[in-house]
Structure formats: C-alpha cells, structure tokens
Amino acid sequence: ILRLPSIAFLMTLYFLVYLAFNFFYIAFPIHAVTRLGWSLVETGIFFTAMSLMMVAVQGPLLKWASKKISDRALVTAGSLLLALAFVFYMSASVTSIYAGTALLALLALGNGLMWPSLLAIVSKATDTDVQGAVQGFAGSVAAVASIIGLLAGGFMYGVIEARIFAVSAAITGVVFVVALFGGPSVPQPERQV
Numbered sequence: 557i558l559r560l561p562s563i564a565f566l567m568t569l570y571f572l573v574y575l576a577f578n579f580f581y582i583a584f585p586i587h588a589v590t591r592l593g594w595s596l597v598e599t600g601i602f603f604t605a606m607s608l609m610m611v612a613v614q615g616p617l618l619k620w621a622s623k624k625i626s627d628r629a630l631v632t633a634g635s636l637l638l639a640l641a642f643v644f645y646m647s648a649s650v651t652s653i654y655a656g657t658a659l660l661a662l663l664a665l666g667n668g669l670m671w672p673s674l675l676a677i678v679s680k681a682t683d684t685d686v687q688g689a690v691q692g693f694a695g696s697v698a699a700v701a702s703i704i705g706l707l708a709g710g711f712m713y714g715v716i717e718a719r720i721f722a723v724s725a726a727i728t729g730v731v732f733v734v735a736l737f738g739g740p741s742v743p744q745p746e747r748q749v
Contacts, residue, residue: 557693562681569731570674570694571701573635576642576727577667578705583713583720584645591648591718606664613668627673627680628735634670635732641666642725646718670731 558564588594588602621630647653675694682690713720 557686557690560682560686560690563678563690563693566674566678566681567694567697569631569734570678571697572727572731573670573674574698574701575705576638576724576731578702579709579712579720579724579727580642580645582706582709583718586710586713587645587718587721588653592650592653609664610668613664614672617665618668618672621669622673622676627676630669630673631677632732632735634666634668634673635728635735636666638666638670639725639728639732642721642728645721648718666728 558567585599585603588599589596594602618630625633644652675691678690678694679687709720712723716723
C-alpha cells in the first residue's frame with residue numbers, strides 16, 4: 557500500500573493529525589483537573605460541547621463546504637484552525653481557557669473539516685480496486701497514532717505540562733504548511749462506476 561503513488565505521504569499526514577489530536581485528548585482532562593481545578597462534571601461538559609460541535613461541523617457544514625471547496629483547501633483551513641485552537645489550552649487562566657472554549661468552534665471546525673477531507677483525498681488518490689485496503693491501512697495508521705499519542709502525550713504532559721498543547725499546535729501547523737504549499741502530487745484515478 558505504501559508503494560502506491562502519494563499514499564506514504566498522505567498516511568504520514570494522517571498519522572500526524574491523529575498524533576496531535578491524541579496529545580490533546582490525553583492531556584486536556586489532566587490539565588483541566590490538576591491545573592485548572594475543574595470538576596469531572598465540568599470536564600465532561602467541555603468534551604460533550606466539543607463533540608456536539610464536531611457533529612454539527614461534520615454533518616451539515618462539511619456537506620455544504622465539500623461541494624464548494626476543494627478537499628485540499630478544507631484540509632489546509634482545518635489544520636490552521638486546529639493549530640490555532642490548541643494554543644488556547646496552554647493557559648492556566650480560567651478566563652483564557654474559557655476563551656479557548658468559546659473558540660472551541662475552531663477546534664470542532666478544524667477537526668470537522670480536516671479529517672474527513674484528508675480521508676477524501678486518500679480515497680481519491682487510489683484506484684477503486686484498492687480503496688478498501690488503503691482505507692483499512694489508514695484506520696491502522698490512526699490506531700497506531702492514537703496509541704502512541706495517548707501514551708506519549710500522558711508522559712509528555714507529566715514533563716512539559718501545558719506546553720503539550722504547543723506540541724499539538726506545532727504538529728498540526730506542519731500539516732497546514734504541507735497542505736498549503738503541497739507535497740507530492742496526488743493522482744486522481746478514473747472512477748469505475
């Protein structure tokens with residue numbers, strides 16, 4: 557699968573996206589409880605609000621946007637928004653965190669635009685006879701990134717604390733730069749009907 561044109565490049569981007577997000581997912585609850593003093597209920601409300609916003613973005617908003625905007629532009633915009641949102645979570649100030657939470661729409665919007673669009677690019681980069689294998693491999697890449705992200709993110713939070721969110725922002729920033737300035741060209745194979 558990695559020998560297919562552009563797939564190794566796209567899987568690297570996919571891995572980075574999942575890694576950055578899993579750093580956030582493991583570190584934010586610890587940050588919220590230990591540094592911000594949030595209760596488990598407040599932390600749960602935060603993640604519930606974020607999940608609902610992602611559903612809204614990945615549903616009607618992405619459906620509308622994907623008809624008008626290219627997948628590459630959606631990945632570019634989504635990765636920039638996601639990188640910006642991660643920066644807000646570094647603060648120990650509850651006001652700043654709530655400002656970041658108010659900008660949670662950035663996180664939901666960035667995540668909601670980027671992931672499905674990146675999967676669409678992966679799908680379009682392969683012939684129909686190998687799409688299932690490539691999508692399965694992409695799922696494996698995401699699982700590996702999730703495992704590494706959760707383990708390394710938890711350890712890193714213990715060492716660098718809230719700066720882990722800057723790491724997530726930097727990783728997502730790399731995806732933004734690559735999406736903006738391009739990588740290898742992604743072929744568009746003909747579709748079999």
